[in-house]
Amino acid sequence: MNENQEILDGQLDISSKRRRALLPVWIKIFTWIFMITALIIPIGVIFGLIGMPFNLGLYGLETMAPISLTGAIILALFALKGVVAYGLWTERKWAVNLAIVDGILGLVICTLMMVVMPFLLDKGGFRFSFRLELFALIPYVIKMFRVRPEWIQG
Numbered sequence: 001m002n003e004n005q006e007i008l009d010g011q012l013d014i015s016s017k018r019r020r021a022l023l024p025v026w027i028k029i030f031t032w033i034f035m036i037t038a039l040i041i042p043i044g045v046i047f048g049l050i051g052m053p054f055n056l057g058l059y060g061l062e063t064m065a066p067i068s069l070t071g072a073i074i075l076a077l078f079a080l081k082g083v084v085a086y087g088l089w090t091e092r093k094w095a096v097n098l099a100i101v102d103g104i105l106g107l108v109i110c111t112l113m114m115v116v117m118p119f120l121l122d123k124g125g126f127r128f129s130f131r132l133e134l135f136a137l138i139p140y141v142i143k144m145f146r147v148r149p150e151w152i153q154g
Contacts, residue, residue, distance in 0.1 A: 019091035019154050022147040027140065031085040038082020041075050059106055060113025060131055080105075096144055096151040103141035110134055 020028070047054035048066030056063050056074040063070040084102045087095030110131040118129075 019151050020089065022151055022154075023088065024143065026136075027088070027143065030136070030140075031089050034078070034081040034085040035089065037078055038085070041078055041082070044071075044075060059109040059133055060117070060129065061109070077105075077109075093152060096148045099144045100141060100148070103137055103144060106133065106137045107141065110137065 023031070044054045044056060044066040048068075048071060053064040054066045054071075056066060056071055058074050058077050061070055061074050061077075063074065065071050066075060080098075080102055084095060084099045086092075087098060110133050114129065114131050
């Protein structure tokens with residue numbers, strides 16, 4: 001029986017480390033937040049379709065109209081975050097690569113909203129606003145790059 005068990009263990013690779021164990025607690029918490037947020041997207045679309053305001057905001061983009069260009073961009077970003085969160089939680093091989101894309105996209109949008117948009121939307125003078133999301137996005141992207149080799153291998 002021991003020989004059969006050893007053969008079975010080798011085939012199933014029971015001793016392998018779970019990919020989810022590569023993620024720190026704060027990323028796991030955000031994973032759940034974004035999975036739940038992604039479930040709310042249809043509610044925002046319905047509110048927009050019936051003409052009711054629905055407050056949306058991410059990375060400095062803000063709107064009360066889900067059925068608008070800004071609303072569509074924000075909803076698409078939340079959908080991307082939901083897909084990434086689901087992929088990370090269910091340990092999909094592609095999830096870490098999509099997480100890197102999501103993080104870099106977030107960094108670009110945050111930077112544009114901080115640096116470029118104050119000059120384009122000059123309503124009453126220059127208004128700089130520092131985006132706190134950067135304090136989570138930068139370590140997130142760094143962590144995803146660091147765990148990528150082991151994640152893909154695992």
